[in-house]
Amino acid sequence: MKVGILGGGQLGRMLALAGLPLGLRFRVLDPGRDVAAAAVAEHVVGEYEDYAALADFVSGLDCVTYEFENVPVRTAEWLAQRVPVFPPPAALDVGQDRISEKVFFQKLGVPGPTFRAIGDRAGFDAALAAVGLPAVLKTRRFGYDGKGQRVIHDAAEAESAWDLLGGRPLILERLVPFQRELSILAVRGRDGAESFYPLVENHHRGGTLRKSLAPAPGLTPALQTLAERHASAVLRALDYVGVLAIEFFEWNGQLLVNEMAPRVHNSGHWSIEGAETSQFENHLRAGLGWPLGETGMPRPVAMINLLGLLPETPDVLAVPGAHLHLYGKAPRPGRKLGHVTVTASGSEELKTRLAALERQLPQEPH
Amino acid sequence: MKVGILGGGQLGRMLALAGLPLGLRFRVLDPGRDVAAAAVAEHVVGEYEDYAALADFVSGLDCVTYEFENVPVRTAEWLAQRVPVFPPPAALDVGQDRISEKVFFQKLGVPGPTFRAIGDRAGFDAALAAVGLPAVLKTRRFGYDGKGQRVIHDAAEAESAWDLLGGRPLILERLVPFQRELSILAVRGRDGAESFYPLVENHHRGGTLRKSLAPAPGLTPALQTLAERHASAVLRALDYVGVLAIEFFEWNGQLLVNEMAPRVHNSGHWSIEGAETSQFENHLRAGLGWPLGETGMPRPVAMINLLGLLPETPDVLAVPGAHLHLYGKAPRPGRKLGHVTVTASGSEELKTRLAALERQLPQEPH
Numbered sequence: 001m002k003v004g005i006l007g008g009g010q011l012g013r014m015l016a017l018a019g020l021p022l023g024l025r026f027r028v029l030d031p032g033r034d035v036a037a038a039a040v041a042e043h044v045v046g047e048y049e050d051y052a053a054l055a056d057f058v059s060g061l062d063c064v065t066y067e068f069e070n071v072p073v074r075t076a077e078w079l080a081q082r083v084p085v086f087p088p089p090a091a092l093d094v095g096q097d098r099i100s101e102k103v104f105f106q107k108l109g110v111p112g113p114t115f116r117a118i119g120d121r122a123g124f125d126a127a128l129a130a131v132g133l134p135a136v137l138k139t140r141r142f143g144y145d146g147k148g149q150r151v152i153h154d155a156a157e158a159e160s161a162w163d164l165l166g167g168r169p170l171i172l173e174r175l176v177p178f179q180r181e182l183s184i185l186a187v188r189g190r191d192g193a194e195s196f197y198p199l200v201e202n203h204h205r206g207g208t209l210r211k212s213l214a215p216a217p218g219l220t221p222a223l224q225t226l227a228e229r230h231a232s233a234v235l236r237a238l239d240y241v242g243v244l245a246i247e248f249f250e251w252n253g254q255l256l257v258n259e260m261a262p263r264v265h266n267s268g269h270w271s272i273e274g275a276e277t278s279q280f281e282n283h284l285r286a287g288l289g290w291p292l293g294e295t296g297m298p299r300p301v302a303m304i305n306l307l308g309l310l311p312e313t314p315d316v317l318a319v320p321g322a323h324l325h326l327y328g329k330a331p332r333p334g335r336k337l338g339h340v341t342v343t344a345s346g347s348e349e350l351k352t353r354l355a356a357l358e359r360q361l362p363q364e365p366h
Numbered sequence: 367m368k369v370g371i372l373g374g375g376q377l378g379r380m381l382a383l384a385g386l387p388l389g390l391r392f393r394v395l396d397p398g399r400d401v402a403a404a405a406v407a408e409h410v411v412g413e414y415e416d417y418a419a420l421a422d423f424v425s426g427l428d429c430v431t432y433e434f435e436n437v438p439v440r441t442a443e444w445l446a447q448r449v450p451v452f453p454p455p456a457a458l459d460v461g462q463d464r465i466s467e468k469v470f471f472q473k474l475g476v477p478g479p480t481f482r483a484i485g486d487r488a489g490f491d492a493a494l495a496a497v498g499l500p501a502v503l504k505t506r507r508f509g510y511d512g513k514g515q516r517v518i519h520d521a522a523e524a525e526s527a528w529d530l531l532g533g534r535p536l537i538l539e540r541l542v543p544f545q546r547e548l549s550i551l552a553v554r555g556r557d558g559a560e561s562f563y564p565l566v567e568n569h570h571r572g573g574t575l576r577k578s579l580a581p582a583p584g585l586t587p588a589l590q591t592l593a594e595r596h597a598s599a600v601l602r603a604l605d606y607v608g609v610l611a612i613e614f615f616e617w618n619g620q621l622l623v624n625e626m627a628p629r630v631h632n633s634g635h636w637s638i639e640g641a642e643t644s645q646f647e648n649h650l651r652a653g654l655g656w657p658l659g660e661t662g663m664p665r666p667v668a669m670i671n672l673l674g675l676l677p678e679t680p681d682v683l684a685v686p687g688a689h690l691h692l693y694g695k696a697p698r699p700g701r702k703l704g705h706v707t708v709t710a711s712g713s714e715e716l717k718t719r720l721a722a723l724e725r726q727l728p729q730e731p732h
Contacts, residue, residue: 017383020405023679023692023704039386040406276687276709291684298664298711313389318657321642326389338389343642345664 002027003284004057004064004083006075008035008043010327010336011067011264014272016040018280024288029057036327048075058082065242065287069095069261070142086241086287091262094238098140098171098259105257108233112257113249118170124162127172128152134175137161139168147207151175176256178249182216182223185268186231187282188240190289195282196228197275197295202247202267205307208334212303214270217347226255234260243268243283266305266336273323273341274301300347302354306338309362316340319357321349333364368393369650370423370430370449372441374401374409376693376702377433377630380638382406384646390654395423402693414441424448431608431653435461435627436508452607452653457628460604464506464537464625471623474599478623479615484536490528493538494518500541503527505534513573517541542622544615548582548589551634552597553648554606556655561648562594563641563661568613568633571673574700578669580636583713592621600626609634609649632671632702639689639707640667665709666716672704675728682706685723687715699730 001024005012008030016026017040026041033045046053049072058064063084066076069092076089094104099117106112116127117140128135137158139148150161152175181204185197198215216223231246245265247258268279277285277293285292310331316324319342326338342357344350367390371378374396382392383406392407401409412419415438424430429450432442435458442455460470465483472478482493483506494501503524505514516527518541547570551563564581582589597612611631613624634645643651643659651658676697682690685708692704708723710716 017386020383020694021689021691023690023694025405039391285683290680293683294686314656317651317659320660323387324389325387328386328389 001025001062001288002060003287004029004061004079005037005041006030006048006064006066006071007068008032008037008041009067010036010329010338012037013040013327014269014325015065015067015264015280015284018272018278019284022281022284024284027057027061029053034330036329039328048072051078054078063287065263065283066092067263069263084287087244087262088238088240091238091240091244095260095262096141098138101259102171104237105234108230108237110230110233110257111255113176114174116172118172121162121166124158124166124170124172128158131172131174133158136173136175137165138171138173139165140171141169149207176249176251178251178256180216180250181247181258182227182250182255183212183245183247183265183267184227184231185243185245185265185271185279185295186228186235187243187279187286187292187295188235189286189292190241192236193292194232194235195292195295196224196231197268197271197279198297199224199227199248200267200270206334208305208307208336209266210305210307212267212270214274214297214301214303220253223250223253223255230255230257238262242286243279266339267303269325269339270301270303270341271295271297272325273343274299274303299343299345300350301344302342302350304340304342304354304357304361305336306340306361308333308335308337308364310337311360311362315360316357319353319360321353322357367391367428367654368426369653370395370427370445371403371407371433372396372414372430372437373433374398374403374407375433376402376695376704378403379406379693380635380644380691381431381433381630381646381650384638384644385650388647388650390650393423393427395419400696402695405694414438417444420444429653431629431649432458433629435629450653453610453628454604454606457604457606457610461626461628462507464504467625468537470603471600474596474603476596476599476623477621479542480540482538484538487528487532490524490532490536490538494524497538497540499524502539502541503531504537504539505531506537507535515573542615542617544617544622546582546616547613547624548593548616548621549578549611549613549631549633550593550597551609551611551631551637551645551661552594552601553609553645553652553658553661554601555652555658556607558602559658560598560601561658561661562590562597563634563637563645564663565590565593565614566633566636572700574671574673574702575632576671576673578633578636580640580663580667580669586619589616589619589621596621596623604628608652609645632705633669635691635705636667636669636707637661637663638691639709640665640669665711666713667710668708668716668720670706670708670720670723670727671702672706672727674699674701674703674730676703677726677728681726682723685719685726687719688723 008028013036200214201216203211245261248255321343323341374394379402566580567582569577611627614621687709689707
């Protein structure tokens with residue numbers, strides 16, 4: 001069977017690496033000439049709205065998935081008329097507009113920060129009054145990794161945020177206090193079976209994920225159950241198939257939803273070594289109608305992104321329990337070039353190993 | 367960096383799958399047109415003694431390894447004049463002749479069954495007298511998976527064995543009583559660092575490995591130490607680099623060596639999920655001069671070969687802890703088409719899961 005992936009980046013690459021042992025073959029569509037997934041998949045070079053390229057791409061495929069959430073919905077729907085597409089295009093549609101996503105969460109009873117949609121300057125002022133400060137102004141569409149957003153603490157910052165982003169459809173969200181950011185990876189099969197990975201704790205730098213700890217330290221069964229209940233509501237509402245990531249803010253045992261991504265997710269990379277079945281394999285199992293794999297983890301792990309600069313490979317491999325994943329991408333400031341998963345027999349050993357790894361990582365200038 | 371592999375079968379495929387995340391690229395040389403490794407590596411179609419093909423193959427490579435032990439020694443030596451080749455060609459040389467291999471083990475003090483080299487019929491009769499019955503008659507060279515050998519219990523079987531194999535250089539080995547067959551996977555780095563996987567228990571059918579249990583049930587520290595001492599002697603004597611497999615017969619806590627394979631080995635496939643670092647990754651780490659990865663295993667696992675016929679993928683994946691590895695090869699009687707590794711939290715659960723898996727496997731007619 002041949003699986004198509006819209007996007008040929010590292011997520012497509014890791015999907016293919018997980019699927020090849022299952023007897024699957026892969027084809028990616030990506031406008032880039034030199035893409036990470038091309039080492040393990042056929043590569044059709046083309047834009048995502050080029051229907052001639054899409055016809056080339058889909059020919060002979062058994063199903064299609066995607067590795068980024070900004071896939072044009074019309075493209076996903078066009079493909080879905082030809083082969084099964086997972087996750088369902090409706091998930092893209094809901095998630096591509098921050099307002100529709102938040103309204104969707106509200107309807108499902110998944111709590112999140114106060115927000116207001118903004119059309120013009122008057123709307124911005126009204127939103128500031130309704131939401132209060134501190135808040136964060138974001139574009140409604142096509143934001144990722146902290147791009148297209150601005151935090152506002154006072155009137156001066158409100159002005160500069162408006163100068164930067166005004167004129168586009170925006171959303172103002174209350175900046176909620178939180179102790180940490182958590183995410184859950186959920187997976188749902190074609191038959192409706194659901195499975196959940198343990199909540200992980202995420203650490204960002206400059207809006208980009210830098211480190212995930214799995215499971216989240218001090219994770220209680222109550223918190224895990226709460227996250228699973230929220231994720232399950234989303235999965236069922238969308239008749240979802242595949243892996244879904246949901247990010248939360250935690251505040252005193254409460255979870256406020258931040259956003260979701262209808263795909264495999266950077267905060268689930270730890271699952272390659274850390275879980276019984278990786279998010280990549282489970283995404284494929286789900287999409288192909290195969291039984292889901294176990295999501296349990298025998299021991300704590302951590303994942304560190306390699307951003308912008310690469311360490312020397314032997315320096316990483318010298319750290320006990322370090323598992324290196326390079327994406328074959330050329331270094332560029334801030335770019336996700338790879339990640340390292342660190343396994344250990346317990347949380348104390350994990351801390352020691354993680355510290356040893358961090359000493360090997362070149363630091364990018366801020 | 368680009369690694370060359372002589373042979374494009376499943377071992378080459380799994381080496382590439384292990385090496386791609388480490389940032390490596392691969393090229394295989396194989397006379398077959400449609401080979402398992404081609405999904406994840408460049409493929410130069412050529413014979414192993416075609417020096418024009420070898421020149422094409424080696425151009426731009428950083429090092430070369432091999433996935434089968436019958437690589438012509440001259441080819442390995444020719445390549446070694448151009449790029450580093452691992453394991454060292456001397457290991458091929460010793461291992462390709464069963465007599466030189468057994469003499470090598472003897473010199474190192476690694477005990478094995480009594481044997482005699484046979485040149486002609488008179489030599490065969492002398493060997494029968496010296497070795498005694500039961501015994502096994504084998505070709506000295508190019509045997510694998512039980513091919514080119516015949517067990518002899520009496521005079522009539524001696525005649526039929528001679529009719530089948532006589533005329534070629536042969537070896538007669540005493541058929542020793544044993545409780546089970548065990549193997550150890552050892553790895554040695556360029557710097558001489560050594561590491562060992564736990565002994566595994568192997569079950570064959572018709573001369574072909576069918577199942578491995580890792581670690582070998584009831585494995586004692588004394589037996590593991592004994593196997594490591596033998597393996598270490600072999601590694602050091604050959605100034606070995608890479609993964610080496612050695613097969614033993616166990617009889618009342620004693621180990622008699624059967625044979626070695628200077629490569630990654632079917633009885634180490636469990637290490638992909640079962641060990642901290644797989645044999646494939648450690649073979650590459652060793653050959654590239656990188657630190658070796660940990661060989662420990664957090665829990666017992668089993669590996670079952672898929673021979674000749676393939677089960678339905680969903681039936682395999684429905685078994686908890688089952689990890690499927692298909693090689694992309696067309697089914698053919700007795701052919702190794704893939705394997706399944708089964709993980710479990712303990713040995714009782716492993717038994718239950720293994721039994722569930724075995725019920726899903728189609729049986730080949732005998």
